[in-house]
Amino acid sequence: MTVQDVDRVSFVREWEEWHRAKEEALAGPHGFLAITGLHWLSPEPTRFEDAPGAWSATAGGVVVDLAEGEELTVDGTAVRGRYGFGAIAERDSLYVGHGDAVIEVARRGGHDILRPRHPDNPLRTSFTYTPAYAPDPRWRVTGRFLPFREPRPLTVGAAVEGLEHVYDSPGQVEFAWEGTPHRLTAFDGGSPGSLMVLFTDETSGVTTYAANRSLRIAAPDSDGRVVLDFNRAGNLPCAYTDLATCPLPPAGNRLPIAVEAGERIPLERGGRP
Known part of the structure; x- marks a missing residue:
């Protein structure tokens, strides 16, 4: 077995552990x-x-x-x-x-x-599982965090019509895909220094949930570098139920590429295995 094979095995195993934990929280007795x-x-x-x-x-x-x-x-x-x-x-x-x-x-x-x-x-x-793309290391990309001078309050829509959420954005995340740079406005990721982005892309409404997907990003290193692992682009609760008030992505967070990675449309919303 080559080093590359060992790395890929580990990569897939870690993704499976992440996905399993996410599913267990979603479908827990009080999820x-x-x-x-x-x-x-x-x-x-x-x-x-x-x-x-x-x-x-x-x-x-x-x-x-x-x-x-x-x-x-x-x-x-x-x-x-x-x-x-x-x-x-x-x-x-x-x-x-x-x-x-x-x-x-x-x-x-x-x-x-x-x-x-x-x-x-x-x-x-009746829940069984959430369909997802097979984990692929090429969708794990390096980018950089571009902080704002001061956090900016942003108003975004919600899965519930007429509802709005206000979040402070600390900055943007920039990455390149096939040589083309892209930027996503980020929010606080919950743990110290971490980030979270809400986005849509060319798969949204086709193979992935139309309204949003979320991606958590570990805190930038001392040089501002970050890793965006789109294999872990996950559905928010509104992808499964109308009883959620999930935020929608901020303006500008629609990627003009097909991110064929991460979770797909749930079976409960007509998704395919």
């Missing part, structure tokens, strides 16, 4: 496929079929009024009657228990929302 409803809260207390209590969005935050015999578990403690969650920050989520279900209380696009997650949701129990 995104377990969501049964996306409820927009208002000042008027409202009951929903998939969650106990009457829920409302007040000036002081989300409040639930539980009827006699109803209870939720918050941080391991059973609560009954009226309970206030306080103000929830944008893009934050709180998770409370109800039997084998989890109720997500969150804020998205300036709105308080409720998303119950039930393990027996048919979308979850």
